[in-house]
Amino acid sequence: MSTATTAALVGNPNAGKSALFNALTGARQKIANYPGVTVERKAGKLALPSGESIELIDLPGSYSFDTTSPDEEVTRKVVMGEQEGQAQPDLLVVVLDAANLQQHLVFAQEVIALGRPTIIALNMVDLAERDGLTLDPAALAGALGVPVVSTVAVRRKGLAELTAAIEAAAEQDPAAIDARPSVTLPERRLAARNIAKAATLAESTERRINSGLDRILLHPWLGPPILFLLLFVIFQAVFAWASPFADGLEAGVGAVSDWVSATFAESFFRDLITEGLLAGVGSVVVFLPQIIILFAFILVMEATGYMARAAFVMDRLMASVGLSGRSFIPLLSSFACAIPGIMATRSIADPKDRLTTILIAPLMTCSARLPVYLVIIGAVIPQRQVAPLIGLQGLVMFLLYVAGIVGAVIVAFALRRTVTAGQASGFIMELPRYQMPNLKDLLIGLWQRAWVFLRRAGTIIFAATVVLWLLLSFPRAEIGESQLDASYAGQISAAIHPAFEPIGFNQEMTLALVPAMAAREVAVASLATTYAVESEDEEATEEALREQIAARWSLPTALAFLAWFVFAPQCISTIAVARRETNGWKWPIFMLTYLFVLAYVFAGATYWLAVWAGL
Numbered sequence: 311m312s313t314a315t316t317a318a319l320v321g322n323p324n325a326g327k328s329a330l331f332n333a334l335t336g337a338r339q340k341i342a343n344y345p346g347v348t349v350e351r352k353a354g355k356l357a358l359p360s361g362e363s364i365e366l367i368d369l370p371g372s373y374s375f376d377t378t379s380p381d382e383e384v385t386r387k388v389v390m391g392e393q394e395g396q397a398q399p400d401l402l403v404v405v406l407d408a409a410n411l412q413q414h415l416v417f418a419q420e421v422i423a424l425g426r427p428t429i430i431a432l433n434m435v436d437l438a439e440r441d442g443l444t445l446d447p448a449a450l451a452g453a454l455g456v457p458v459v460s461t462v463a464v465r466r467k468g469l470a471e472l473t474a475a476i477e478a479a480a481e482q483d484p485a486a487i488d489a490r491p492s493v494t495l496p497e498r499r500l501a502a503r504n505i506a507k508a509a510t511l512a513e514s515t516e517r518r519i520n521s522g523l524d525r526i527l528l529h530p531w532l533g534p535p536i537l538f539l540l541l542f543v544i545f546q547a548v549f550a551w552a553s554p555f556a557d558g559l560e561a562g563v564g565a566v567s568d569w570v571s572a573t574f575a576e577s578f579f580r581d582l583i584t585e586g587l588l589a590g591v592g593s594v595v596v597f598l599p600q601i602i603i604l605f606a607f608i609l610v611m612e613a614t615g616y617m618a619r620a621a622f623v624m625d626r627l628m629a630s631v632g633l634s635g636r637s638f639i640p641l642l643s644s645f646a647c648a649i650p651g652i653m654a655t656r657s658i659a660d661p662k663d664r665l666t667t668i669l670i671a672p673l674m675t676c677s678a679r680l681p682v683y684l685v686i687i688g689a690v691i692p693q694r695q696v697a698p699l700i701g702l703q704g705l706v707m708f709l710l711y712v713a714g715i716v717g718a719v720i721v722a723f724a725l726r727r728t729v730t731a732g733q734a735s736g737f738i739m740e741l742p743r744y745q746m747p748n749l750k751d752l753l754i755g756l757w758q759r760a761w762v763f764l765r766r767a768g769t770i771i772f773a774a775t776v777v778l779w780l781l782l783s784f785p786r787a788e789i790g791e792s793q794l795d796a797s798y799a800g801q802i803s804a805a806i807h808p809a810f811e812p813i814g815f816n817q818e819m820t821l822a823l824v825p826a827m828a829a830r831e832v833a834v835a836s837l838a839t840t841y842a843v844e845s846e847d848e849e850a851t852e853e854a855l856r857e858q859i860a861a862r863w864s865l866p867t868a869l870a871f872l873a874w875f876v877f878a879p880q881c882i883s884t885i886a887v888a889r890r891e892t893n894g895w896k897w898p899i900f901m902l903t904y905l906f907v908l909a910y911v912f913a914g915a916t917y918w919l920a921v922w923a924g925l
């Protein structure tokens with residue numbers, strides 16, 4: 311008789327080994343839904359039906375005995391009997407995730423091939439069922455040549471059967487087990503696929519579509535290009551589809567302005583309405599169609615379940631700069647606005663991970679910067695195709711967003727090695743199912759977005775524009791003097807301008823940077839109001855801002871302004887939120903400084919490169 315005294319739980323990470331261990335021994339090992347929770351071996355006592363008890367060991371998850379990481383090394387040593395102070399387990403309990411059978415069978419075969427007493431706990435059958443998967447444990451046992459017991463560790467299902475199977479296997483004579491030929495990894499992969507297929511009685515079409523899509527969208531090499539292609543298409547669409555609507559709105563604003571000038575006599579209020587309200591606020595509002603199209607894409611990506619996949623795909627890239635996939639959602643929200651993005655970092659447990667994410671959130675191009683990009687690209691970048699279906703304007707916009715992301719990657723990399731140095735933590739995210747978006751939810755989401763945009767136009771952008779208009783309109787210029795130079799605003803911008811001259815900014819641009827601290831869109835309103843106030847005749851007041859810029863700015867100057875807004879030292883509300891979330895002024899000031907330096911250097915480099923290239 312060779313009664314075993316030690317059994318070990320082995321299997322891939324996140325299979326539920328620790329959950330089973332806790333259920334079987336009454337221990338309280340940490341379990342959590344991400345790979346790599348258990349990093350040390352842990353022993354407990356398991357009572358068998360016979361009344362005897364054996365030692366049960368919980369081990370770190372592992373993909374193979376060809377180990378790479380220190381926690382996997384622990385597993386290998388214990389299983390092979392090389393761990394000091396730990397008897398070699400007589401019995402191996404392989405824990406499989408039934409919902410991911412194929413992947414988990416690869417390592418299971420390696421364990422079984424050791425030729426030691428082995429049983430299989432087919433865990434998480436509840437999740438497999440939820441996913442529309444019906445498995446046949448008997449077929450699996452037949453194919454693998456070892457006993458299989460279905461379990462649901464977290465609901466304590468199948469535990470009695472499992473302990474009975476452990477007892478039976480423990481009484482097995484190890485010498486009676488046939489030696490198995492060892493197989494290579496590709497052979498095991500192929501076999502895993504066939505065994506999983508044979509053990510699957512039914513699979514819903516939904517699950518097949520799901521896993522088929524995931525195989526493509528989450529593919530390590532295909533996934534990232536698909537994501538970038540999608541973003542590329544989005545920016546093409548923002549230009550191509552929105553243009554007719556935006557042109558219509560622009561013409562509408564122009565017509566109203568015409569009518570006001572023709573109907574009312576020259577007065578303070580008439581100028582406030584045409585130059586401040588219509589030219590200034592109107593120049594921002596005309597971008598509503600573009601905002602709606604951008605958010606339509608984002609909402610569809612969220613509703614279909616693709617956004618979570620994008621996070622998964624990005625996790626690999628983010629890990630390489632020392633951030634976890636946890637940061638992805640906050641960063642993604644920052645494309646709408648950095649404020650909810652920074653607040654979303656509360657879900658990041660590691661303080662340094664969180665701080666890094668807060669610091670780089672403003673580098674994600676927020677939607678308030680969209681009007682700035684759109685108006686300047688529309689003015690100076692020709693509307694032509696660089697290739698079939700690829701418009702130059704959409705391409706430039708795509709590159710601006712990419713520049714922000716690349717900047718964030720570089721900054722994160724630098725921060726993680728200096729001020730926020732530390733270990734990156736693991737990735738936690740369950741991938742939702744794919745779903746067709748619901749039209750009603752989509753429309754509600756779009757309406758909310760549009761409303762946020764219009765409300766900003768009616769409040770903060772309006773207020774900033776009126777203040778600016780007053781500063782631009784007074785004191786009145788003498789005959790022959792330019793109104794801009796004479797005004798208070800002109801005097802303010804003349805004082806700041808020398809600092810920005812070296813990077814190619816003109817005085818109106820410098821002036822626009824000041825109210826843009828309130829909200830980025832105000833940069834557009836500010837330029838429009840400045841040109842409206844400055845223009846001699848009414849015709850020019852009604853001209854679209856795009857045309858004014860096209861006529862007045864050189865290409866290097868326009869490109870420098872775009873480059874500035876990639877980093878754009880942020881708006882006041884972002885600084886306020888950063889102060890609240892980091893409990894002090896230290897980090898907001900740090901953030902402001904580094905963004906300012908980057909914006910200045912990047913804009914300057916862009917300007918001088920463009921000048922040098924003769925653009």
Ligand SMILES: Nc1nc2c(ncn2[C@@H]2O[C@H](COP(=O)(O)OP(=O)(O)OP(=O)(O)O)[C@@H](O)[C@H]2O)c(=O)[nH]1
Nearest residue numbers: 324325326327328329342346347348371434462463
């Ligand atoms: N629905 C369901 N969830 C389970 C089951 N077993 C475990 N879980 C959950 O799956 C997650 C992973 O469980 P763990 O026990 O930590 O997995 P592990 O194999 O120890 O993982 P590592 O320690 O990383 O190797 C946890 O969130 C558990 O609550 C199950 O049978 N059904």
Ligand SMILES: [Mg+2]
Nearest residue numbers: 327328347348
């Ligand atoms: Mg564990």
